Amino acid sequence: APRVFSGIQPSGGLTLGNYLGAIKRFVSMQDEAYETIYCMVDLHAITAKFLEPDVLRRNTRELAAGFIASGISPEKSILINQSQVPEHAQLAWIFNCVARMGWMGRMTQWKDKAGKNAEAASLGLFAYPALMAADILIYHATHVPVGEDQKQHLELTRDIAAKFNHDYGVDFFPLTEPVIEGAATRVMSLRDGSKKMSKSDPSDASRINMTDDADAIAKKIRKAKTDPDALPSDPEGLKDRPEARNLVNIYAGLSEQTVAEVLSEVGGQQFGTFKPRLADLAVAKLAPISSEMARLMGEPDEIDRILARGAEQAREITAPILKKTYDIIGMVG
């Protein structure tokens, strides 16, 4: 069966971008003919800046709660925390020796995150995509649902698999397919239509958090940046209107319609009419998830049990693949 892997960093709370760009697709793939493995990537979360241990612990459990509350079932999917499955980091070391410095240096996320002061960035931040390739390939996963911003990392994953296979003369690691689909693969900031919605943006008004209450959601949407024109009746009309396009994409993602379908309903409306409608939709979709998250956060032992069981199931897949990798390389053992 085709196997799906994807991960999210517990570096902060979940945003609407994570939900529409990734988690919604995780849930639908779980219910299709795939074997699905979903991961909180805590080893990745410490690459960018120092996180207080209590904060990392809380974020990891909250992310697990977010997955489950959104419809990821521990009965249907394997749900894991990265550091609890040691083969991820072990394969990452091998990939550090396969990937080239030049490949890593071309990653736009590295360039964005390291900024002008690469000297001060962690070595882990530079090696980040090799760990990500290991996350995927330690399962021989074939499909990886992600938002648009992860596309380059997935191309690198294919390059790493191909070089390993070529160097050792094997056909061992699959070339993974990115799954980047739907109206909301790149949700933008509510304050600036040229910036991605992100959990690390200093302005909380720029994003909708999965834990925001109804008032906060309505207020952020009401204040979202827009232009003064009415909504067009077909997608062409959104071309040079990034903020308008973003709100329509969000509506489409939440209502599971295409952009054309949404515009056939709301074309001609002013934002004064459309925004409250979008806010109602967002609250209707997100409130049940955030209340279920809050309930699960009251039962951290239950979350830890789910993750421990997930790690056990995962290791049945990862241990033999690591063993085989070591054999191919010529490691004695």
Ligand code: TYM
């Ligand atoms: P992360 O934690 O930044 O984001 C998790 C997922 O959410 C998507 N996403 C968005 N989609 C649409 N609009 C947005 N504004 C938006 N913001 C985030 C991301 O594309 C991603 O799918 N490197 C990954 C984590 C990772 C991973 C992996 C993913 C580690 N190992 C293996 C897939 C497979 C990351 O930083 O995602």
